[in-house]
Amino acid sequence: MTPTRRARPGVEALWPLCLAIVRHRRGMGPPPAPDALQPFTRHPTHGLMLDEDAWDEEALELFALLKPVLDRPPEGPAWVIGQLGQSLDGCIATRGGDSNFVNGPQVLLHLHRLRALCDAVIVGAGTAAIDNPQLTTRQVTGEHPVRVLIDPSLRLAPTLRVLSDRQAPTLLVCDAAREDEAARRVGAGQVLGVPGLMSNADGTPDLRALLSALQQRGLRVLFVEGGGITVSRFIAQGCMDRMHLSVAPVLIGSGRPGLSLPGGAAMRDCPRPVSRVFRMGADVLWDVDFRAASSPP
Numbered sequence: 001m002t003p004t005r006r007a008r009p010g011v012e013a014l015w016p017l018c019l020a021i022v023r024h025r026r027g028m029g030p031p032p033a034p035d036a037l038q039p040f041t042r043h044p045t046h047g048l049m050l051d052e053d054a055w056d057e058e059a060l061e062l063f064a065l066l067k068p069v070l071d072r073p074p075e076g077p078a079w080v081i082g083q084l085g086q087s088l089d090g091c092i093a094t095r096g097g098d099s100n101f102v103n104g105p106q107v108l109l110h111l112h113r114l115r116a117l118c119d120a121v122i123v124g125a126g127t128a129a130i131d132n133p134q135l136t137t138r139q140v141t142g143e144h145p146v147r148v149l150i151d152p153s154l155r156l157a158p159t160l161r162v163l164s165d166r167q168a169p170t171l172l173v174c175d176a177a178r179e180d181e182a183a184r185r186v187g188a189g190q191v192l193g194v195p196g197l198m199s200n201a202d203g204t205p206d207l208r209a210l211l212s213a214l215q216q217r218g219l220r221v222l223f224v225e226g227g228g229i230t231v232s233r234f235i236a237q238g239c240m241d242r243m244h245l246s247v248a249p250v251l252i253g254s255g256r257p258g259l260s261l262p263g264g265a266a267m268r269d270c271p272r273p274v275s276r277v278f279r280m281g282a283d284v285l286w287d288v289d290f291r292a293a294s295s296p297p
Ligand SMILES: NC(=O)c1ccc[n+]([C@@H]2O[C@H](COP(=O)([O-])OP(=O)(O)OC[C@H]3O[C@@H](n4cnc5c(N)ncnc54)[C@H](OP(=O)(O)O)[C@@H]3O)[C@@H](O)[C@H]2O)c1
Pocket: 083, 084, 085, 086, 092, 093, 094, 096, 097, 098, 099, 102, 123, 124, 125, 126, 127, 128, 129, 130, 131, 152, 153, 155, 156, 225, 226, 227, 228, 229, 230, 231, 256
């Protein structure tokens, strides 16, 4: 008789533990019970580790993907993870702005997981205006993040869902000089006026000033969900720690671009950040680490 192997726990068992770790980091609850965390160990340099013999493959894969977020300590500087879902030809939406849906359901589920594990989700004004998103965690269990809209020119309509649905706190970000004007549009409780936000000579928002203002509000682990202009600005200003770039087998052609960065003169000057790949159904997710020493060409 062949011995029966006990089924190992999977993603359904792992996800509540991920939420417990994050709630503890945010000071929202007691530390997870030692029994519950028995499969984890904390390595002094490698951080949280999962007992590879105790979990099924899907759970191990998810843990590997989420570990950089789960490893965030309760204190320290702001930490930023970005995402873009793009076509084979590098577009994140059609020219008219339709991005529903570039990627398949697994990537969408992953975005909701990242929202649940981060303190705030950040989008540019273009995304807020065109998609009218909710930016909630409705596909998974877990708290909604604070929703942050970067809108220095105050063009967003107060009727947008994030500004009117009261499902989660929302902060409309502008320069401190325009805080009163913004408060009249969307209510003072939904405005974050950032001193020096528009002090960059090139007219782009100073994202370090934004990170510092968010940190003062206790928002440290941050998820920049789009669009291409906003994610590119975070990278160009050295404000992005990690990025999940999901490539879908679709051709959009003449659509809205994903990453758009200042170019290197020769290939040897182009950075090659350390990265890993994960299969997400038909899509491929590139997990890019901007802080690790880049590989030689
Ligand atoms: N596939 C994905 O992963 C993904 C994720 C998010 C969004 N998207 C898509 O990306 C597109 C938006 O991305 P994006 O790179 O163009 O911009 P974005 O990064 O979302 O927002 C920044 C840009 O929006 C402009 N903007 C400000 N107010 C606006 C308004 N009321 N209406 C339209 N634009 C406004 C800003 O102009 P100023 O600098 O002059 O203020 C700035 O250039 C949308 O089509 C969205 O569906 C795709």
